[in-house]
Amino acid sequence: MYNNITKVEDLMPNTDYMLFKKGVRPEWEDAQNKDGGKWVVTLPIEEDMEEECDNAWIKILVTLISGNIEANEMDNINGIVLSVREKHLRLSLWCS
Numbered sequence: 001m002y003n004n005i006t007k008v009e010d011l012m013p014n015t016d017y018m019l020f021k022k023g024v025r026p027e028w029e030d031a032q033n034k035d036g037g038k039w040v041v042t043l044p045i046e047e048d049m050e051e052e053c054d055n056a057w058i059k060i061l062v063t064l065i066s067g068n069i070e071a072n073e074m075d076n077i078n079g080i081v082l083s084v085r086e087k088h089l090r091l092s093l094w095c096s
Contacts, residue, residue, distance in 0.1 A: 015084045021078055043091075
């Protein structure tokens with residue numbers, strides 16, 4: 001999976017790039033998300049920010065895929081979303 005990750009700079013505006021646990025839909029109406037929330041980091045689109053966001057996105061993906069998080073913490077994470085917009089980039093960590 002790592003070799004097929006699209007770089008942030010290659011994503012078109014108004015794109016959401018997501019990774020969620022199996023069986024969890026990326027919507028608040030999903031039973032596993034409805035009582036949860038999300039942590040959000042928003043960055044302006046600037047040359048150096050795309051690289052920083054790309055590095056953060058890849059580190060988060062690899063950490064979640066590899067399971068290098070304690071089980072009780074992993075149970076609280078339902079998914080992650082990278083949103084590319086015209087004026088900013090947004091990383092969101094969805095929690096149950």
